Amino acid sequence: MQRLLLKAPWLRPLPLASLFTLMVWLVTAWLASGLVGRWIASMATTPPPPRVQVQAPSAQTDLPLSASPLTALARAFGAPEQPGRTWQVSDIKLVGLIDAGSNSVAALQFRNGPTQRLRRNQTSAEGWTFVSVKEGHVVLIRQGQQLLIPAVASRPPLPKP
Numbered sequence: 001m002q003r004l005l006l007k008a009p010w011l012r013p014l015p016l017a018s019l020f021t022l023m024v025w026l027v028t029a030w031l032a033s034g035l036v037g038r039w040i041a042s043m044a045t046t047p048p049p050p051r052v053q054v055q056a057p058s059a060q061t062d063l064p065l066s067a068s069p070l071t072a073l074a075r076a077f078g079a080p081e082q083p084g085r086t087w088q089v090s091d092i093k094l095v096g097l098i099d100a101g102s103n104s105v106a107a108l109q110f111r112n113g114p115t116q117r118l119r120r121n122q123t124s125a126e127g128w129t130f131v132s133v134k135e136g137h138v139v140l141i142r143q144g145q146q147l148l149i150p151a152v153a154s155r156p157p158l159p160k161p
Helices: 016-045 072-076
Strands: 092-098 105-110 115-119 129-134 137-142 145-150
Touching (some): 105 129
Antiparallel strands (some): 105 115
8 A cells, every 4th residue: 555645835844943933932922912911901900090189278377488498599590588697708608719900700609509700890699799809808798788708729829920
């Protein structure tokens, strides 16, 4: 008896590497479908966020507005200054100075705010006017109050040629 061998061109034997690759793809697709299914299920069972009732602020507050500390950021945006607080020399930091007579320029920092550059007879945002440099001090005037900020070099000056 003769064996009948049927050979179809689309039924050729696959190499072992191709079978392994096909198996890895099938397992990956199966795992991915399980993860996507879990993700969709978790999205469907997530409770909606709780409703929050917003109440209008009351007209009465515990602290007056002037009791909050004035920060550098608030001063930078023009917030009013706290009443009754006087300025001290320690409130103003001299960052830089060019002593050139009538063309003098000072870089000053007021109460840890942003550094401001002031030319002679120019007024800062805080109301301080840079008047002059006198005897190693920067002279500032504001509403009749005068402050002398020491202009001390942090290192020795350059030698004169």
